[in-house]
Amino acid sequence: MTEVSDRAAGAGMSLGEALGRLRGAQKRAGGVSLYSRFVNRPTGRLLAAGSYVAGLTPNQVTLISAGFSFGGVAVLAFAEPSWGTGLVVWLALAVGFAFDSADGQLARLRGGGSPAGEWLDHVVDCAKITALHTAVLLTLYRHSGHFGAGSDAWLALPLGFLFAAIVTFFGGLLTEQLKPKPAPGSAPAPPSTLRAVALLPVDHGVFCLVFLLLGGGELFLWGYALLGAAAVLYLPLFLAKWFRELSRPAAAAAGRTGM
Numbered sequence: 003m004t005e006v007s008d009r010a011a012g013a014g015m016s017l018g019e020a021l022g023r024l025r026g027a028q029k030r031a032g033g034v035s036l037y038s039r040f041v042n043r044p045t046g047r048l049l050a051a052g053s054y055v056a057g058l059t060p061n062q063v064t065l066i067s068a069g070f071s072f073g074g075v076a077v078l079a080f081a082e083p084s085w086g087t088g089l090v091v092w093l094a095l096a097v098g099f100a101f102d103s104a105d106g107q108l109a110r111l112r113g114g115g116s117p118a119g120e121w122l123d124h125v126v127d128c129a130k131i132t133a134l135h136t137a138v139l140l141t142l143y144r145h146s147g148h149f150g151a152g153s154d155a156w157l158a159l160p161l162g163f164l165f166a167a168i169v170t171f172f173g174g175l176l177t178e179q180l181k182p183k184p185a186p187g188s189a190p191a192p193p194s195t196l197r198a199v200a201l202l203p204v205d206h207g208v209f210c211l212v213f214l215l216l217g218g219g220e221l222f223l224w225g226y227a228l229l230g231a232a233a234v235l236y237l238p239l240f241l242a243k244w245f246r247e248l249s250r251p252a253a254a255a256a257g258r259t260g261m
Contacts, residue, residue: 017051017055020051020055021047021048021051023111024047033193033197033201034193034201034205035198035199035202035205035207035208036195036199036201036202037202037205037207038103038205039198041207042207043103043107045100045103046101046104047103047107049100049101049103050063050103050107050111051111053104053108054108054111059108059112060106060108060112060119061105061118063101063105063108064102064105064119064122064123064126067098067100067101067105068098068126069098070094070095070098070101071094071095071099071102071126072098072129072130072133073094073098074090074091074092074093074094074095074098074134074213075095075130075133075137076137077090078091078138078216079136079140082145083141083145083149083216083217087216088213088215088216088217089214091213091216092211092213092214095134095210095213096210099206099207099210102126102127105123124175128168128172131164131167131168131171132164135160135161135164135167136160138160138163138226139157139161142157142223143157148219149219149222150219150220150223151223156223159223159226159227160226162234163226163229163230163233163234166230166233166236166237167233169237169241170233170236170237173241173244174240174244177244177247177248180248181247181248203228203233203236204229204236208229209229212226212229
């Protein structure tokens with residue numbers, strides 16, 4: 003289907019009809035946290051259906067996501083830290099994260115995405131992670147008194163968090179690219195509630211919630227530090243899991259085939 007004809011189909015469809023089509027084009031729920039499963043993906047589904055009816059493309063939705071996310075980053079970096087600032091930052095980041103879920107769902111609703119669209123999505127995600135922790139570093143430096151940070155040693159915290167977040171993002175992305183694809187028609191593994199709970203500390207949506215504590219000074223600092231510690235502790239677990247998955251015979255054979 004061409005972009006023009008797809009726009010026309012979306013324009014003639016109601017929101018309810020678009021949501022009905024989306025139910026049959028969902029990714030499996032395994033491997034995501036409870037927040038992503040029950041909050042972000044359903045919100046993204048509504049945004050994807052609305053975007054389809056409005057005739058938007060997945061790339062346009064990705065750019066809307068980037069606009070909200072980087073708007074929140076700019077407020078965090080340059081505004082005075084307060085409860086109101088924290089609310090604005092959280093809201094912008096949460097809406098950006100929901101649109102980040104919507105672009106992929108919209109692509110599936112339109113019949114599939116493109117390599118360029120997937121590239122744009124991942125580049126925006128990587129830039130968002132980098133900019134967000136850099137903004138935390140900047141606000142800790144500029145307003146150290148507000149956060150009770152009596153030592154410059156606290157400035158190492160966002161750097162360590164950023165390292166863990168970037169390596170986790172890149173490692174997970176590369177694993178998905180290198181793993182052999184499941185056979186067509188194969189039943190996906192049922193989602194694990196235990197795994198979904200265990201992944202909450204490293205879910206981006208949960209991370210965004212910590213900015214609601216921005217006005218609390220030290221309260222924010224300790225909340226950010228706890229999530230940073232979780233990111234650092236989970237990193238070797240993720241890396242070991244992904245390495246084992248790629249070391250299995252089927253994955254190794256797929257790797258040799260792709261060489």
